[in-house]
Amino acid sequence: MSKTVATPSSACADWERDTLAPALEKAPERRASFTTVSGREVERLYTPEAVPDLDYARDLGDPGVFPYTRGIHATGYRGKPWTMRQFAGFGTPEETNQRYRELLAAGGTGLSVAFDLPTLMGRDPDHELSLGEVGKCGVNVTSLADMERLFDRIDLSAITTSMTINSPAAMIFAMYLVVAEKTGVDWQQLSGTIQNDILKEYIAQKEYIYPPRPSMRLITDVFAFCTKHVPRWNTISVSGYHIREAGATAAQELAFTLRDGIEYVQWGVDAGLEVDDFAPRISFFFNAHNDFFEEIAKYRAARRIWAHVMRDRFGAKQERSWKLRFHTQTAGVSLTAQQPYNNVVRTTIQALAAVLGGTQSLHTNSLDEALALPTAEAATLALRTQQVIAHESGVANVVDPLGGSYFVEKLTCELEADAYRHFDTIDRMGGMVAAVEQGYPQREIAESAYRFQQAVERKDEIIVGLNEFAMEDQAPISTLYIDEQAAEVQGQRLRELRASRDQAAVHRALDALRRAAVGHDNLMYPIVDAVRAYATIGETCDALREVWGEYEEEPNV
Amino acid sequence: MRKIRVIIAKPGLDGHDRGAKVIARALRDAGMEVIYTGLRQTADQIVSAALQEDADVIGLSILSGAHLHICPRVMTLLQQHQLDNVLVVVGGIIPDQDVAKLHAIGIRGIFIPGTPMQQIVDFISGHVRAHAQEA
Numbered sequence: 001m002s003k004t005v006a007t008p009s010s011a012c013a014d015w016e017r018d019t020l021a022p023a024l025e026k027a028p029e030r031r032a033s034f035t036t037v038s039g040r041e042v043e044r045l046y047t048p049e050a051v052p053d054l055d056y057a058r059d060l061g062d063p064g065v066f067p068y069t070r071g072i073h074a075t076g077y078r079g080k081p082w083t084m085r086q087f088a089g090f091g092t093p094e095e096t097n098q099r100y101r102e103l104l105a106a107g108g109t110g111l112s113v114a115f116d117l118p119t120l121m122g123r124d125p126d127h128e129l130s131l132g133e134v135g136k137c138g139v140n141v142t143s144l145a146d147m148e149r150l151f152d153r154i155d156l157s158a159i160t161t162s163m164t165i166n167s168p169a170a171m172i173f174a175m176y177l178v179v180a181e182k183t184g185v186d187w188q189q190l191s192g193t194i195q196n197d198i199l200k201e202y203i204a205q206k207e208y209i210y211p212p213r214p215s216m217r218l219i220t221d222v223f224a225f226c227t228k229h230v231p232r233w234n235t236i237s238v239s240g241y242h243i244r245e246a247g248a249t250a251a252q253e254l255a256f257t258l259r260d261g262i263e264y265v266q267w268g269v270d271a272g273l274e275v276d277d278f279a280p281r282i283s284f285f286f287n288a289h290n291d292f293f294e295e296i297a298k299y300r301a302a303r304r305i306w307a308h309v310m311r312d313r314f315g316a317k318q319e320r321s322w323k324l325r326f327h328t329q330t331a332g333v334s335l336t337a338q339q340p341y342n343n344v345v346r347t348t349i350q351a352l353a354a355v356l357g358g359t360q361s362l363h364t365n366s367l368d369e370a371l372a373l374p375t376a377e378a379a380t381l382a383l384r385t386q387q388v389i390a391h392e393s394g395v396a397n398v399v400d401p402l403g404g405s406y407f408v409e410k411l412t413c414e415l416e417a418d419a420y421r422h423f424d425t426i427d428r429m430g431g432m433v434a435a436v437e438q439g440y441p442q443r444e445i446a447e448s449a450y451r452f453q454q455a456v457e458r459k460d461e462i463i464v465g466l467n468e469f470a471m472e473d474q475a476p477i478s479t480l481y482i483d484e485q486a487a488e489v490q491g492q493r494l495r496e497l498r499a500s501r502d503q504a505a506v507h508r509a510l511d512a513l514r515r516a517a518v519g520h521d522n523l524m525y526p527i528v529d530a531v532r533a534y535a536t537i538g539e540t541c542d543a544l545r546e547v548w549g550e551y552e553e554e555p556n557v
Numbered sequence: 558m559r560k561i562r563v564i565i566a567k568p569g570l571d572g573h574d575r576g577a578k579v580i581a582r583a584l585r586d587a588g589m590e591v592i593y594t595g596l597r598q599t600a601d602q603i604v605s606a607a608l609q610e611d612a613d614v615i616g617l618s619i620l621s622g623a624h625l626h627i628c629p630r631v632m633t634l635l636q637q638h639q640l641d642n643v644l645v646v647v648g649g650i651i652p653d654q655d656v657a658k659l660h661a662i663g664i665r666g667i668f669i670p671g672t673p674m675q676q677i678v679d680f681i682s683g684h685v686r687a688h689a690q691e692a
Contacts (some may be wrong), residue, residue: 117570117621129597132626135572206572206596246575333575337670354571370670372652447580453579457674466671476653555595557565557581 012047027087037291037461038249039451040414043520046406061305063399067307069300069412072323073357076399077390083361083419084386085162085327089114090373091141091486093149093482096139099376100154106380106386112162113150113364114138115172120207122168122541125490135486137373142494143536147175148182157185161192162237162327162361167209168526169196169327170218171540174531177230193234193283193327194221199260200239202436202444204246206553209541212222214548218523219264220271225276225524229344234283236264237327245333246285247449250298251415253287255422256432256441258305262423263432265314279310280320286359288350289331295350299357302326304412305419328354329363336372339465340477348385355389356402362386372479446557497534505533510543517547561685563614566594566603568631571622576648576670577618583674584616585679600630607635607643613685619649625658632662644684648672 035041039298043050061067064074073079086103088111089096100111115138118130126140134140141147156179165172171192180190198215201208208215219236226235240257248256261282268278284302288295306324312315330350335343344367351364364382366374372380390396402408429435436442436539455461462468476525509530516526530540565581567574574596585591592610594603607615615635619627624647635643646666648661656667666680 043624106575121570123570128599129570130624133621136622137571201572208572242666246573247579365597446575449575450579450582453583463671467673481652481654553595555593557578557585557591557593 009049012049015555016422017518023135033223035251036294037289037344037452038251038252038294038448039455040249040294040411042407045261046410048406050406050410051413054413059413059480060403060409066311066319066322068303068323070400070403072303072325073399076358077355078399079398081390081396082355082359082386083110083160084383084390085110085112085160085361086383087112087114087162087164087329087363088374088379089116090137090480090482091135091139092489093139093141093146094152095486097152097154099148099379100150102376103379103383104154104159106383110160110162110361111154112431113164115163115165116140117207119168119172119514119537120165122171122209122538122545124536124538125494126489127538130190130487132487134490136482139535140486141172141175141199142490143497143534144175144178144531145493145497145534146490147172147179151176151179151183155185156180157189159192162195163192164195166195166201166205166207167215168537168541169194170222170527171537172529173222174524174528177528178251178531187230188232190230191232195239195285196236197239197260197264197285199263199432199436200257202551202553203243203256203260203441204248205242210544210548211551212436214517214544215551216264216267216433218272220268221522223264223268223281224271224273224522226281227277231281234279234325235281237283237285238264239285241285241287243287243445246332246445247443247452249448250289250291250294251418252422252441252444252448254298254302254415255419256445257284257286258302258309258419259426259432261306262309262313265310266431269314275310275314275316276318276321279314279316280318280323283360284324284326286326286328286354286357287331288328288354288357290334290350290360292349292353293402293408294411294415295353296357297408297415299326299328299354299359300400300408300412300514301415301419302357302404305416325360327361327363328357328359328366330354332365332369335365335367335370336463336466339471339474340367340371342465343367343370344381344385347382348389351385351389352393352395355395356400357426358400368477368479371477373482375478375480407543439554442553443556462482481511494536497536501534506530506539509533509535510539513540513543514547517544541545561589561614561682562610562612562664563589563616563681564603564607564610564612564616565591565616566590567596567618568598568600568603568627569619569621570597571619571621571623572596573620574618576620577616580616580618580648580674580677584678585607587678587682589681599629600634603631604634604638606641607640608638612643614644614646614655614681617645617647617649617650619647622650624649624651625655628659628664629662632664642688644681644688646677646681648677
């Protein structure tokens with residue numbers, strides 16, 4: 001008598017017949033189909049049959065080994081945990097400087113600057129459009145003098161700084177460089193990140209100034225400048241965060257972000273840069289949304305795709321060019337104004353996904369952020385959330401602990417395949433700049449946002465405390481209220497600056513910047529010169545507005 | 558009966574337009590005529606659009622904290638153009654302590670994050686219909 005070995009599929013058939021069918025008979029499932037928050041259908045159970053072709057060495061690789069699905073470091077977080085980088089900024093540079101020094105004292109390991117809208121849009125505080133916006137969503141930085149106040153008593157050689165700014169990224173980065181110069185810190189020592197990702201602005205956040213093509217030049221100029229002068233600086237943070245916040249699904253976030261990354265590398269190569277000279281300084285920034293496993297799969301897929309793109313599409317030869325490094329922020333859009341303490345729980349789950357996905361740095365949102373900018377107490381609790389995950393949960397002790405999960409591996413493969421499909425579509429349109437000009441990613445995201453909202457209204461998506469388990473008469477929590485004082489202070493300082501600086505030097509520097517913009521020279525040099533002369537953010541941005549004009553998108557719904 | 562005509566506008570420097578676009582579609586799906594102005598509209602541009610489009614309603618989407626500057630300007634201009642009858646509603650991040658201030662200058666509906674779309678549709682159609690009966 002020969003022994004029969006049950007193959008997985010016949011075992012599965014047996015299980016379905018003998019175990020599952022009677023169970024369903026007795027107690028049917030809660031719903032006909034189950035989906036992720038992005039609408040991806042998930043099955044009841046994942047077995048080896050879900051990933052029959054998965055090849056460990058080829059598709060996963062050990063940690064630190066191509067294609068880096070399991071992470072870019074051999075030891076994961078056992079060597080060094082992720083950087084806990086809390087995004088902060090409000091009011092005047094002094095107020096924000098105070099918050100930074102508190103965060104560093106509380107054990108934060110990196111700074112992350114949030115600028116206000118006038119700064120982000122390259123407008124001085126006295127511009128008509130800055131009315132009511134100065135210091136509201138972040139800190140106001142008008143000139144080098146403000147940057148000096150912002151980093152007062154902070155040693156730039158001892159910290160890493162992330163600066164979230166895009167259209168005027170080159171100007172703000174130049175201010176940081178000059179602060180370093182004036183405090184005796186060599187540019188070679190500086191480490192940090194400038195977001196500098198204009199494509200996702202057209203796609204999602206809409207903080208653009210110039211048309212896409214000259215904006216891309218500013219970015220490749222920063223790439224070229226940093227390879228020479230600031231080699232440890234991350235020259236761009238290609239961001240899916242805002243794409244997701246605007247309503248994209250996990251797959252759209254992954255695909256559009258990586259395709260943006262491809263676009264930047266292509267433009268860098270087309271500008272005459274050697275891929276391995278600038279690609280290692282490209283970093284990424286993803287969202288951590290509610291759907292735990294799909295998010296983890298998204299980060300793993302991102303690493304695998306980028307490794308292949310860099311090696312196979314661009315022919316990069318250095319491993320450092322193949323490794324995708326990323327920052328993560330928990331999903332602001334998932335926070336509710338109702339029952340705000342629930343947000344602590346959401347943020348914890350999201351942060352855990354980011355850690356299990358192998359993030360290099362993490363921002364956890366504060367519980368009050370659907371209501372206002374966070375209070376100091378709420379911001380501290382958000383940091384504590386990360387510290388509990390790092391030091392108490394045990395999840396940081398093992399590299400890629402979910403690797404080999406049939407479900408997570410299957411999701412990783414699915415997200416990867418979705419991304420390549422999007423790449424094909426965008427390649428056929430002529431690349432991401434062309435796709436943006438045609439409004440393609442914008443439309444796709446708006447469609448997903450509307451579909452999600454409808455699902456919430458139908459209660460197909462449950463949001464605890466909002467469309468289910470709601471409570472009447474909740475006691476309000478205390479929130480941070482930003483008054484108009486920052487606008488007055490910053491306006492007054494601007495007047496004083498204009499009266500005290502060498503006006504002729506400012507004009508000369510701005511003329512040089514305009515001339516460079518008409519030609520093809522690297523714009524970082526004249527921008528640094530203008531900043532040294534205390535030209536303001538509005539003045540330097542206006543110089544380029546005069547040459548390039550401003551971008552306006554077609555208002556479509 | 559003529560369709561309710563709504564201007565959805567994004568004033569100020571902020572570009573986060575998810576809410577504005579979602580509500581514009583929801584109002585359109587509810588049978589209203591919706592004109593979306595696009596980003597970075599000044600109060601003047603918004604009021605001119607309301608005048609030109611013969612709007613019944615203006616919906617302002619503001620998340621940046623600039624509402625106490627933008628809303629009074631819009632309300633003053635509406636009065637100057639004898640458009641006091643236009644229903645003005647605001648959606649966005651509005652701190653509790655500012656709600657009364659906005660009501661006091663004539664903003665009728667204030668909708669914070671998480672407000673169901675149907676509630677906004679009902680609010681607008683209820684108010685516009687009540688007003689039509691008065692007239």
